Amino acid sequence: MTPLVVPAPRFDLRLTLESGQFFRWSADDDGFTVIRGLRLFRVRPRRDALEVVGADRWFVREFFSLDHDLAATERALRRDRRLWPALDACPGLRFLRQDPWECTAAFICSIASNIPRIAGNVSDLARGYGRPVRLGDASWHSFPRPADIPSEGELRRLRLGFRARYLAQAARLAAGGVLEEIAALPYEEARETLMVLPGVAEKVADCVLLFAYGRLQAFPVDTWIRRVMIERYFEGRRVPDRAIRAFAQERWGDLAGYAQQILYVWSRATARKGRRASLPARSLSE
């Protein structure tokens, strides 16, 4: 198969996939395999472009939000000097445009979890209840539609823990078509509507709005964002999440979500570095 080459300036594919917004991909020494909905494709970075097998140009531009004017976003956010370290750490980070239900389900799974585990849960759900999808010799499974999500009991057997009930109930509501109307609603109403789903409150709703519906004003406050915001913008004072969110929307407006994502990636990267640096120089077993 001859690969399709799609122009993709200012795009760091690896950074974007690793940024914790999306879990349905894997890396090997020859690029990445990605599944979005029913579409399974291969992608690898080229200079200012993407080499793609298994997806068309239109899809690639849409999924990787390649028509988002990232330069303008970065320029606007650079007026905030306190954002410089995060901006410098994340050149080419973009939002993906995920399937709304899959994204909602994934972020229900994300509650009090961690990225490797979320990816595992999502993968288990797909293997157990999705449809097989093939590309060359690669065989994956699509993420199950709401009607194909099993009972709470089954989900507990899949080790979803207390998220099992949320997901089972959310699936029942989503099967009724709640998500279909979201795209047409203004941000606040879309958010309220999403929050009708069990397991979807402020934070998860904002993740879905950001990662599936392209609402860049959404500002999910998780433990990392709480920590970094309190440290950098509230002088260490402990404040309620809604104050953090209000502050972010006041300060960054329609770009708050992008500020959030680079702060998230940057704060985790620096935390990891700090942990590595603080490891004992020698192990006890030598």
Place this chain on the structure above:
DNA sequence: GGCCAGGTCCAAT
């Protein structure tokens, strides 16, 4: 081996 994880929900202030 604990601590904490891309929180939400509900009951008790």
Place this chain on the structure above:
DNA sequence: ATTGGACATGGC
């Protein structure tokens, strides 16, 4: 309107 505890499990 705010706050604290329960909720399951696994990474690191």
